[in-house]
Amino acid sequence: MAEAIIFYTLAALILAFAVMVVTVRNTLYSALLLAADFLLVALLYASMNNLLLAVIQVMVYAAGIVLVYVFVVILVNLKRPPEQQPDRGRYRPIGTILAAAVLGELILITATGALRPAPAGGAEAVGSVENIAMELFTNYLIPFEVASMLLLVAMVGAIVLAKKEL
Amino acid sequence: MITQTHYLLLSAALFMIGVFGVLSRRNVIVIFLSIELILNAVNINLIGFAEYWGNSSGQVFAIFVIAVAVAEAVIGLGIIVAFYRNKETINIDEMNLMKW
Numbered sequence: 001m002a003e004a005i006i007f008y009t010l011a012a013l014i015l016a017f018a019v020m021v022v023t024v025r026n027t028l029y030s031a032l033l034l035a036a037d038f039l040l041v042a043l044l045y046a047s048m049n050n051l052l053l054a055v056i057q058v059m060v061y062a063a064g065i066v067l068v069y070v071f072v073v074i075l076v077n078l079k080r081p082p083e084q085q086p087d088r089g090r091y092r093p094i095g096t097i098l099a100a101a102v103l104g105e106l107i108l109i110t111a112t113g114a115l116r117p118a119p120a121g122g123a124e125a126v127g128s129v130e131n132i133a134m135e136l137f138t139n140y141l142i143p144f145e146v147a148s149m150l151l152l153v154a155m156v157g158a159i160v161l162a163k164k165e166l
Numbered sequence: 167m168i169t170q171t172h173y174l175l176l177s178a179a180l181f182m183i184g185v186f187g188v189l190s191r192r193n194v195i196v197i198f199l200s201i202e203l204i205l206n207a208v209n210i211n212l213i214g215f216a217e218y219w220g221n222s223s224g225q226v227f228a229i230f231v232i233a234v235a236v237a238e239a240v241i242g243l244g245i246i247v248a249f250y251r252n253k254e255t256i257n258i259d260e261m262n263l264m265k266w
Contacts, residue, residue, distance in 0.1 A: 014176070021199055041209075053228055106178035107178060139223070140223075151233060157244065158244040
């Protein structure tokens with residue numbers, strides 16, 4: 001029962017903040033609401049006993065990525081924000097229809113489709129640090145190393161893009 | 167009782183809110199924020215399935231998704247800053263340099 005209350009509260013808050021992120025006019029508010037949304041998703045992970053993922057979510061998303069977004073919002077100090085230009089929201093009807101249609105389809109599939117029953121004996125502390133580390137450093141070692149290369153390339157690319165003359 | 171279906175529905179709703187943001191906004195920064203929402207929905211889905219199957223691979227993939235999201239955000243925002251410096255706008259409708 002407590003589990004259900006926690007889940008529904010978190011889910012309602014996550015969806016409400018997400019709606020605000022995409023509808024609020026001010027870009028800075030949008031970024032800060034996104035940080036709040038990430039923190040709520042971290043709480044959801046924690047409620048699913050995934051403490052490692054919750055900590056990564058807070059440290060990388062809510063602290064790192066949102067900070068970069070806020071810096072860019074401040075750097076790109078708009079004299080004429082895109083939303084205040086004429087014929088704004090031209091794509092809003094088609095976006096609403098498309099998103100609602102696909103959401104309805106997904107809900108239909110999820111609600112009517114039968115999942116295969118979970119294997120017996122599973123689900124003991126899959127989110128624990130030991131299990132994740134064991135998977136990460138044995139089966140997924142090469143993707144892990146490739147990810148480090150990806151981050152290096154992204155860092156070099158960001159520095160090149162931010163140079164004065166491009 | 168919270169089942170796998172609940173996590174799938176939450177993830178689908180969050181995903182579609184992100185898709186709506188990408189389609190309806192024209193401020194590129196907000197579009198990037200919506201993409202982060204989409205990636206978060208994917209992570210919720212992955213972790214829900216990992217719990218369901220009792221297999222840690224889902225969490226490992228969620229960590230990879232987060233790493234790729236960081237790279238994507240940094241490169242995308244670098245492009246936005248470079249574009250703004252040249253064109254003084256971040257309206258997606260005015261980004262038509264490569265439009266045929």
